Amino acid sequence: MNLGSDTLLKIDEVIPHYPVKRSAVLPLLHLIQEDAGFISSEAIEWVAAKLELQPINVHEVVTFYPMFRQKPIGRRHIKVCRTLSCALLGGYKTCETLEREFNTHRGEISPDGEVTIEFVECLASCGTAPVVMVDDTLHEQVDGAKARRIAGQIKAEAAQRR
Numbered sequence: 001m002n003l004g005s006d007t008l009l010k011i012d013e014v015i016p017h018y019p020v021k022r023s024a025v026l027p028l029l030h031l032i033q034e035d036a037g038f039i040s041s042e043a044i045e046w047v048a049a050k051l052e053l054q055p056i057n058v059h060e061v062v063t064f065y066p067m068f069r070q071k072p073i074g075r076r077h078i079k080v081c082r083t084l085s086c087a088l089l090g091g092y093k094t095c096e097t098l099e100r101e102f103n104t105h106r107g108e109i110s111p112d113g114e115v116t117i118e119f120v121e122c123l124a125s126c127g128t129a130p131v132v133m134v135d136d137t138l139h140e141q142v143d144g145a146k147a148r149r150i151a152g153q154i155k156a157e158a159a160q161r162r
């Protein structure tokens with residue numbers, strides 16, 4: 001499996017922290033998703049072998065927790081909060097604006113491969129709703145105009161890379 005050497009190191013550090021190997025399944029899956037962007041079936045088998053579990057046991061964990069993705073995502077991950085404060089203050093409209101800007105739908109990779117937009121639950125910034133996270137950066141009070149500015153910034157960064 002194609003994981004960075006940093007991730008492999010962290011995985012080997014994390015396992016001995018647990019009295020029984022199989023208890024490390026969640027942290028391992030988080031580390032893999034952080035690195036690869038999603039949990040592939042190859043990753044499931046790899047974790048199972050590493051923790052002396054059956055692949056079905058790992059698969060059950062992956063499908064139980066909604067934070068684990070089983071499909072690849074775009075280069076940038078846009079998370080739009082849809083919990084109460086954000087929903088009341090326009091989070092759904094913000095999400096639609098972003099979808100239009102990137103010509104995509106929630107959960108899919110945009111045609112240029114640049115983004116995946118998803119709804120998430122409360123991002124712990126309810127006082128500045130609606131909020132959007134782009135990778136690790138939180139954007140507050142994202143109305144339509146700000147959503148368009150964020151999209152413009154992402155597109156400009158993508159163009160620079162090309």
Ligand code: FES
Nearest residue numbers: 081086123125126
């Ligand atoms: S409801 Fe959106 S950050 Fe809490």
